[in-house]
Amino acid sequence: MSKSSSPAGPRATASRAPVGLTDEQITAAAMEVLESDGLDKLSLRGVAARLGVRVNAVAWHLKDKTGLLEAVADAIVANCVPAHLPPDPEERVRALLTSLRTALLSHRDGARLAQEGSSLARPHQRAFAEAFNAALHATGRSPQEAAWTAWTLMYFTLGLVKEEQTPPNRTLCAEAAEADPTAFPSLAKTIAHLMADSFDDRFAYGVDLILSGRSAVPSAPRPAPGPQAE
Numbered sequence: 138m139s140k141s142s143s144p145a146g147p148r149a150t151a152s153r154a155p156v157g158l159t160d161e162q163i164t165a166a167a168m169e170v171l172e173s174d175g176l177d178k179l180s181l182r183g184v185a186a187r188l189g190v191r192v193n194a195v196a197w198h199l200k201d202k203t204g205l206l207e208a209v210a211d212a213i214v215a216n217c218v219p220a221h222l223p224p225d226p227e228e229r230v231r232a233l234l235t236s237l238r239t240a241l242l243s244h245r246d247g248a249r250l251a252q253e254g255s256s257l258a259r260p261h262q263r264a265f266a267e268a269f270n271a272a273l274h275a276t277g278r279s280p281q282e283a284a285w286t287a288w289t290l291m292y293f294t295l296g297l298v299k300e301e302q303t304p305p306n307r308t309l310c311a312e313a314a315e316a317d318p319t320a321f322p323s324l325a326k327t328i329a330h331l332m333a334d335s336f337d338d339r340f341a342y343g344v345d346l347i348l349s350g351r352s353a354v355p356s357a358p359r360p361a362p363g364p365q366a367e
Contacts, residue, residue, distance in 0.1 A: 158190060160208070163198050167209045168244070176246035176253070181205055210254025213240050213247060215261045218268045226275035227348055233269050234294055234344055241298045248299035278351075286347065293343050301336050 166187040171179050181202060185192040199205045217236045222229045241247030257263050266287075273283035318325035331339075 158188070158194055158198070160198055162188065163195055164208050164212050167205060168212065171209060171250070172245050176249050179205065179209070206250065206254035207256040207259050208254075210250050210256070211259035211261045213244055213250065214265050216240070217261070217265050222268075222272075226272045229272035229275070230269065230290070230348065231344055233265070233272060234290060235340075237265065238294055238298055238340060241295075242301065246302060248295045248302055252295055276348075282351070286351075289347050290344065293347060294340070297336065297340055297343065 163184060167179065167184045170183045170187055174183065181195045181199065182192050184205065185195045188195070195205075199208055214237065217233065217240050219232060219236055222232055241251055244250070255262065257266055270283055270287055273286055274280070276283075278286060
């Protein structure tokens with residue numbers, strides 16, 4: 138057989154993964170970069186440097202920055218569906234959200250990463266979403282009500298964790314602590330209840346409030362406003 142007809146030519150070797158490098162190794166290295174440098178410096182190049190390989194070797198697995206963020210976010214939620222969930226559906230919702238919050242808090246910039254790397258195409262994120270929505274459906278909510286409740290609870294949880302992971306000198310409390318009680322009396326009365334050590338209580342309160350505050354949802358989407366008449 139001539140060299141030109143060999144199946145082991147450049148075209149064949151280019152389609153194979155870099156020898157010895159696995160998705161798990163790349164994700165583990167990405168997690169290390171996240172913990173040491175933060176989300177803003179998490180990149181394919183940084184992960185490649187951590188592994189001691191060329192950036193193309195990492196890009197072969199993850200393609201681009203979006204793929205990198207999705208892979209790391211998926212790794213963070215890998216264990217967010219407990220093996221044993223409460224039989225009561227609302228308690229299951231609380232347990233799942235608590236598990237998610239714990240996972241996000243255990244990683245630097247966890248809430249921001251979860252938002253930027255959100256993808257239901259990833260297996261662990263899809264598994265969590267399925268368990269979470271199933272619990273909401275089991276409470277008797279309609280599919281639309283379950284979807285909107287899930288959306289509200291997720292954004293509440295991500296927002297609270299994001300605030301919790303913000304340096305103290307940038308939090309709402311720090312910015313408003315010196316508010317003039319004469320000029321801003323209502324703010325002065327409430328700001329003490331937003332102190333950093335109240336995150337656990339605020340989380341439990343918010344989840345309970347959202348789950349208990351059911352309201353009617355429109356039976357069909359409202360039509361988009363048309364052009365106004367002259």
